[in-house]
Amino acid sequence: MPVTRLVLTDFRNHRDAVLTPGSGFVVLTGENGAGKTNILEAVSLLAPGRGLRRAPLSEMARQGGTGGFGVAATLGDVEIGTGTQSAAPERRLVRVNGAATAATVLAEWLTVLWLTPAMDRLFMEGPGERRRFLDRLTLALAPGHAHESTRYEAAMRQRNRLLADETPPDPSWLAALEARMAEHGAAIQHARDAAVTLLRDRLEAEPDGIFARAGLTLEGWTGDADSLSRDLREGRRRDAAAGRALAGPHRADLAVTHLGKAQPAHLCSTGEQKALLLGLVLAHAELVADRIGRAPILLLDEVAAHLDPTRRAALFERLAGRGQVWMTGTEPALFDAVPGAATRHIVANGMIE
Known part of the structure; x- marks a missing residue:
């Protein structure tokens, strides 16, 4: 089930960001440190566990923000939200359709897999x-x-x-x-x-x-x-x-x-x-x-950077039509071979275009 709407509030370097991705490829490009991986991390928190960075929750709250953060997503007719409050920055809160629940329940709604440079x-x-x-x-x-x-x-x-x-x-x-x-x-x-x-x-x-x-x-x-x-x-x-x-x-x-x-x-x-x-x-x-x-959501951080053009094209071809795939990179040209329609965003200084 793809994410059709993603809202970040005081998450990492994103003060207030809204994305409406399509059901296939979602391409995020921008300079290093712009906040691309932060978006992938937010999506990874829609599944049980500590996310793709395994960072303490208190580190995810935006510096200069309220002390807490929020990640909300729409999956068809299901609304999922997770985050923290300033009074308890290490206590994770999870809601499904407005009702409080345990993080383990998220696995019933969404499957998220990722590949990051840290896993090399x-x-x-x-x-x-x-x-x-x-x-x-x-x-x-x-x-x-x-x-x-x-x-x-x-x-x-x-x-x-x-x-x-x-x-x-x-x-x-x-x-x-x-x-x-x-x-x-x-x-x-x-x-x-x-x-x-x-x-x-x-x-x-x-x-x-x-x-x-x-x-x-x-x-x-x-x-x-x-x-x-x-x-x-x-x-x-x-x-x-x-x-x-x-x-x-x-x-x-x-x-x-x-x-x-x-x-x-x-x-x-x-x-x-x-x-x-x-x-x-x-x-x-x-x-x-x-x-x-149910196709899992794939989060591929900087996956194209170290692949030659032939392998990049083969990767995109294999991923086409297999669910929602989020990819990051510094150059839009890295994703020229992505087949079919793709949702493309430019990320700069915590802002998303």
């Missing part, structure tokens, strides 16, 4: 970055994944605090928290495994082309509720010494290989890694559209 080192970073990437892919296929993750992390934090306390924890309370972690952890593992399997099968079935094909494997901790419950119970002393739980889905990792070269992604060149990531995101977006019958 995904295969070189630690497992945490890849887990977050994997969870975004999983959430698009299983909206309940956000709820399971939130519950799991809350129970894990409480267990960590109990184990860190100098006073011996109540065994029954500890067991109850571990039971919660086991229940939600098994659900997380199941959803991730299903997402990886579906995406891996799709990528392996694709013919070789301009965008490299990625092989995917879920590594690290894998198990079910019973095995996690046992690991947590038997590992209490170990976890207390470490200051964290050493077993569970929060210890998983997404291993990626270049299928064409049979080589781990972290050993590939920078260009090959970017091609792998782009091919992976494109295949996932197509998988989501096929599986849930």
